[in-house]
Amino acid sequence: MTIAFLFILLFGLMAFGAPIAISLGVASLSTILLFGDDSLATLAEKLFGGMEHYTLLAIPYFILASAFLSTGGVARRLIRFAIDTVGWFPGGLAMASVLACMLFAAVSGSSPATVVAIGSIVIAGMVRAGYPQSFAAGVICNAGTLGILIPPSIVMVVYAAATEVSVGRMFLAGVFPGIMVGLMLMTAIYIVARIKKLPSQPRPTLGEWGSALFSASGGLLLVILIMGGIYGGVFTPTEAAAVAAFYAMFVAVLFYRDMGPIKELPWVPESGNKSVGSLIAHNVPQMGKALALLPFDKEIRHVLLDAGKVTIMLMFIIANAMLFAHVLTSERIPHTIAETIIGWGLPAWGFLIVVNIV
Structure with missing residues (x-):
């Protein structure tokens, strides 16, 4: 009853x-x-006690990191790198979308953020390239769920807190299944592309691929930082979330400069002098200005609010x-x-x- x-x-x-x-x-x-x-006092204790688990402290930091990465143009660079890596296969744009979802899931920890960040860019591109709209949307909907499997996953943090298991062990358990599911999706796309003769992208030169890799390195290094730090014993998964949030802010505001007080300001001075001393003299004051004005910037406050x-x-x-x-x-x-x-x-x-x- x-x-x-x-x-x-x-x-x-x-x-x-x-x-x-x-x-x-x-x-x-x-x-x-x-x-x-149970009394009402007990119910209140249960309600608030559910949010007091130390492990759950990682959630707001991973969400903040995801917000900076989504707004800061990391997704666009990861997509470019994914296209240059697998885009020249039949159905390559769809396969690149899956790879981009895998990479973004590995830096954001969120399936919804992955779907929004990657899907908002690649679905329109796939349709323009000749892919059926339903096929493009289906690829992103499926690949976006990899944010649950591939660490660092917010869902894994919640599950670890609810079942009192190690977050690090949960993350490790998701690495192989996440990669396998991603490869299976790309294999299925390749087979469908060969049957339906879906288009492929031009094969890039090694220099173009290296340029795309360097451009995406700001986001890719976050994966190494988080996983290496956790399993290298440098910090706990909860501390890793705070590190990820700080790093994502650094990449979006100071490295890529897609948002914040020094948005779109060039790294190289107007004189064109690329010597180390000139670059340091040009960029250190800019970064100091950005850090000082960070709390007052509208874009930063909007990201924090979201x-x-x-x-x-x-x-x-x-x-x-x-x-x-x-x-x-x-x-x-x-x-x-x-x-x-x-x-x-x-x-x-x-x-x-x-x-x-x-």
């Missing part, structure tokens, strides 16, 4: 268009107040999901499901299939 009430109310609220966080919270609170023994909104929304969903999980646990639902599945005596692959369906 209790569980039936919980799920009927949950799906009823969702059917009427209530946000998922509100649906989870109202269903959980109503079930506890009507059928449970990241804050996403963080608040996500943390509110997590808090209500934790409360929902508390109701399920108090009713021994996970224990009952586990006992039932184990009682079936399934092989390992069968157990994995059932768990994924459930």
Whole structure:
């Protein structure tokens, strides 16, 4: 009766268009107040306690890093590098979109950010190149989900906090499956492209590929920084998120200069002198000016505001999901499901299939 009430109310609220966080919270609170023994003080403690896990501190920093990277032009450079790497295969533009999604997922940790940042650029390009619009959209929708698998993944951070497992081990577990899924998508695109004779891009020279690699290096180095720092023992995954946010700000504002107080100012002085001393004398004052004016820049404040909104929304969903999980646990639902599945005596692959369906 209790569980039936919980799920009927949950799906009823969702059917009427209530946000998922509100649906989870109202269903959980109503079930506890009507059928449970917990007091309102206990409910408040559970609600706020769900957001106090130290591991969840990584989420706002990864979201902030993703916001800087999406706004700062990193996605555009990663796309160019991906096109120069695999674009000359049949269906190369679609394959490059998958590779770009893999690379951006590895620096942003977010599937929605990956879909928006990459999809907003490549879908129109694929359609202009002769790809069906439905095919282009399908490629991005599928490849965008790699943000869940490829570390650093915000979803993995939430799962690690909920199940009390190591975030570093979760990240490591997602590397190989994420790469395999990406390669499988590119293989499927290649086969479809050969059958439907989809267009390919001109093959770049080694110099053009090297130029694209250098241009994208600001984003690619973030992957090495995060994963190398975590597994090299330099910092924890939570600390890595803070490092990623600072690095993303540095790349977007000071290195690429796509936003901020020194937006689009050249690295080379007007005299054209490219000596080390001249470059230092020209750029150090500019960077000092950028850092001093950073809190007052409209674009920076807009990025911070957007990241804050996403963080608040996500943390509110997590808090209500934790409360929902508390109701399920108090009713021994996970224990009952586990006992039932184990009682079936399934092989390992069968157990994995059932768990994924459930």
